[in-house]
Amino acid sequence: MQFSRRNFFKFMGVAGASVAALPSSARAWKSKAPPDSYGCLVDLTRCVGCRKCEEACSEVNKLPAPERADCQCTIFDRKRRPDDKAYTVVNRYFTGKLDQFDNPLPTYAKVQCMHCQDPSCVSACLAGALTKDETGAVKYDVSRCIGCRYCMVACPFEIPAYEYHNPITPKVMKCTFCYDRISEQGGLPGCATICPTEALTFGKRKTILKVAQKRLKENPGKYIDYVYGEKEVGGTSWLYISSVPFEKVNLPALPNKPLPKLSETIQHSLFSYLWSPLALFGVLGAVMYKSNKVQEEPQNKGGA
């Protein structure tokens, strides 16, 4: 018995049926960004590295107090990331800028969840534990979470952190955008209320985007002419403006395309109404019927 020509075509037929129809039912992918969400602008030229936002964040979110809250020097020797105990951290970067006495000038940058407009984490979460709210906040509902950590794999900003040392009920930890506060009239995120230099500006995303663009225009030469987060991965709620290149303060260069677009398009064009599995089932059923009939062996096909 050999792998005959006939079998070859049978295989090809089945494979072809499942691949060929791929684009036909593909509906155009649409952004699910909320229309009038909030945003927050970080002006890196104004941040002095006081770390008050870290303190405020811990307080409003009932997290442990920040590591050496009063320290503004040696703590910066190490690059920190948000983790399961801190939703936001401020890092110091020397990017080669000098003051008038040729001393290196630091740039401070706050990191937290960017609350993407089309968040990868939300698309990834199999149980819908992460959702994008009308306010723009990307919310986490622990009662749905199974702890698979796919959201962490998906996030391009490497934000969600995990309580790795909790054996039974660990949670995903990340900035909440102070959802409870901002969903109230006039409410501000903890970090934005406290900033003494007004490096953080909270408001409707559309408004603060204009604020940012105005600042860039009114201070020619001071800023890099770019609002980080306006277009990155389809736009983020948090926006940054800076006088130093964004990559140098760990804000990564990212495509403008929302990252969930590719996988969601593939998933929906293949599986909406389960059309492709059903089609494959039909084709295989026909093949099975035929091939068993041809051989005229009417005994049971299973198990044996």
Add this chain to the structure above:
Amino acid sequence: MEHKASPLNKKFWTPGVLVMLVFMIAGAIAIIARFTGGIGYVTNLSNARPWGLWVGVDVATGVALAAGGFTTAALAHIFGRHYYEPVTRPALLTAALGYTFVVIGLLIDIGRSWAIWKPMFYWNTNSVLFEVAVCVAIYLNVLYFEFLPIVAEQFKGRVNLPGIMAVFNPLIEMILKIGDAILDKTMWIFIILGVVLSCMHQSSLGSLMLVAPTKLHPLWYTPILPLLFLTSAFAVGYPMVVFETTIITSSLKLDSEMNILAPLTRITIFLLGIYMFLKFGDMFVRGTYIYLLDGTYQTNSFIIEMLLGIMVPWIMLLFEKVRNSRKGVFTAASLIIGGVVINRINVFIVGYKSPLSDNGYFPAPGEIFVTLGLIATLMFIYRIIVTYLPVLQAPKEVSP
């Protein structure tokens, strides 16, 4: 097709089985540590590295290597090549056990194991992982149903519970009989369903990484990743059967079944060829061959995958002499399996790097013990089942 599977009549406690036992104990200790101290206590996982050995090997590789189940079912039952039926039972057993252990591996890896049922009620149809989870859950049950007739065959007509339990004998007997009769009529549904579900989640496992283009190395990140995962699952199915059958028949001194394995490898030339063509095509279309000489560990791992895991075994199988020798076929099959294992490890571990916060990763001893422990337990249970149930072909009853 007058083959007959039967239970084995062999000694159970061999030195090999004792070695398995040692690994099982080490794994059990690590699992206890995981559920008392947390994932962080036994693993090197971090916020930059949420998925490590357990997802890369226990889950992703496990699913790929269980592909023998649906590929042989498709060949023998759907495409009507009944000649291959003697290998469908062991392949089915491997798949059923393989998927059981994939789920056990998942339960250990996810943070809230007790919540694993939640996605069945809270759906996110945008999520690739949701689809994988649903398919694996259903497929596992399909595999159990497909295996049931084998259990029924062994016990039908001789259910004989001891002592007081004996009152249940007629009842169980009846359940077995009716269940077997119903399954006999409906088995074709399960067989096709199994193939469909396999195609779905084998490919979707590849889609998992599509959401993270900045983290997966361009040598592996391609929009056709799902197609590559699917075709490699097709390609590795029969080599897995060859691999298992050879090991089992030689360690238990049964017939080598070369008459079936040799033609299986002919199909493999074709299936592996498709995968190889797509792999190379993808590399040339996207121009990623520019990385090939940069000497990083990632590139080297890619080269090993392509060379030893795909090209060498494919060329080997082109030779009639290799295909007709037990050793040659076994070597080629092992290389193909190794290639798929390295591919899954590359996609989920080696090629994955969080550009902002990466801090390097190598699995901790605890992770390795759990993985080895699970593999040993799987082999142990396989051993028990083939000893007591009619899975393997009875010695000296060679089919046509």
